[in-house]
Amino acid sequence: MKKIIILGPPGPFVKRDYDRFGIALLKKKFSVKFLDFTPWLYPNLWKECSGESYKCEERIVISCKNDFLSFDSGTDSIIVLDHLEKNRKTNWARRQLRKRDSLFVAFDVNLIPLDQISSTKFLKKFIDLITKPKKFFYNFFKFFENKYYALKTIYLPDVLVLGGLAAPRKSKVANKILAHSMDYDVYLKLKNKPISSNNSYAVFLDEDMITHPDNFIYNLGSPVSEFQYYSVLIKFLKKFEIDTGLQIKFAIHPKSRNNNLHNLLKGISFYRENTAELVKNSSVVLLHSSTSLSYAILFKKPAIFLTSNELKNSWIGDRINNFSKVINGQLINMSNDLDKKLDAQSFLKIDKSKYKNYLDQYIKVPNSPDIPLWEIVTDFLKKKVPKDIIKNL
Numbered sequence: 421m422k423k424i425i426i427l428g429p430p431g432p433f434v435k436r437d438y439d440r441f442g443i444a445l446l447k448k449k450f451s452v453k454f455l456d457f458t459p460w461l462y463p464n465l466w467k468e469c470s471g472e473s474y475k476c477e478e479r480i481v482i483s484c485k486n487d488f489l490s491f492d493s494g495t496d497s498i499i500v501l502d503h504l505e506k507n508r509k510t511n512w513a514r515r516q517l518r519k520r521d522s523l524f525v526a527f528d529v530n531l532i533p534l535d536q537i538s539s540t541k542f543l544k545k546f547i548d549l550i551t552k553p554k555k556f557f558y559n560f561f562k563f564f565e566n567k568y569y570a571l572k573t574i575y576l577p578d579v580l581v582l583g584g585l586a587a588p589r590k591s592k593v594a595n596k597i598l599a600h601s602m603d604y605d606v607y608l609k610l611k612n613k614p615i616s617s618n619n620s621y622a623v624f625l626d627e628d629m630i631t632h633p634d635n636f637i638y639n640l641g642s643p644v645s646e647f648q649y650y651s652v653l654i655k656f657l658k659k660f661e662i663d664t665g666l667q668i669k670f671a672i673h674p675k676s677r678n679n680n681l682h683n684l685l686k687g688i689s690f691y692r693e694n695t696a697e698l699v700k701n702s703s704v705v706l707l708h709s710s711t712s713l714s715y716a717i718l719f720k721k722p723a724i725f726l727t728s729n730e731l732k733n734s735w736i737g738d739r740i741n742n743f744s745k746v747i748n749g750q751l752i753n754m755s756n757d758l759d760k761k762l763d764a765q766s767f768l769k770i771d772k773s774k775y776k777n778y779l780d781q782y783i784k785v786p787n788s789p790d791i792p793l794w795e796i797v798t799d800f801l802k803k804k805v806p807k808d809i810i811k812n813l
Contacts, residue, residue: 530603
């Protein structure tokens, strides 16, 4: 049986990751191992999240070079599904796998609109960085490290999977698979199920503003303070319920590590691990800039984007604004609009052309196969990989 090694992205490995990376489907036809580099790349994050990880026999924890060398003891060619960032440590691991004449498959599938940062915000951010030397040099180093290793042709994949027209189709990679995002797989499982008759509610898509691991990994910091953020958010959500008659269902981010949500939400109903289903059966979607906007697009649900004075002045402020513009969605400043009556009917509209464009650019390449992502990849690997790159696989 051919072997597949998945180089997983850093952060807590949850059941959602097991599903999204197609492990159950892939292991039907391949011998599969998922390498978790989190303790080696981000040891402090690992200390916080290691106990939350989903347990499965395919997952191998890599905490140092010796862990990797102990695992990578074979010499046979393998297929490497590469979801890992590029830096000195990760490219060292890639070099070891390249020695085995392996086939590398990279992914550009979970796409979102690029941030459009105003010149004023950019200047403010730059001044903030240079007044904090430690943070400045960390960001300076990380930026050029990523650029350096990303440009080295030795680390170019053999195959690139594209999830939308916004992916870099002019890449030097010769072999491309036209496909879709991982969220589209979830949509495929739900799209033919009947819509619940009780859909008079609005769903809020949580982004775990306070404890999200990406804020740590990318040295972004929390864009808001917990007290001020939840104070404004909950006041607005409760006002929304009263003015519109729509109950709020709070969809917790799957990687949220906030253990105080029960107290913070003050009676707002919350749910975990069924975001797509909540969107499908809702009347309207509330969010900041969640990637789960894709579900609102796919199920054709109106989307309302929420910001606040604090969010506007943070690094995520321009992103929220840009998301709303891309689909022509309504943008509400929760800090300023608490005294204004909300009209439910004004929310129940979508810009069909903008939704179609978002679908094509960021969710699914037009005319790509309408089957699960991992079936597309497996079919390519099993049947269509050119002999000059598959070699001894």
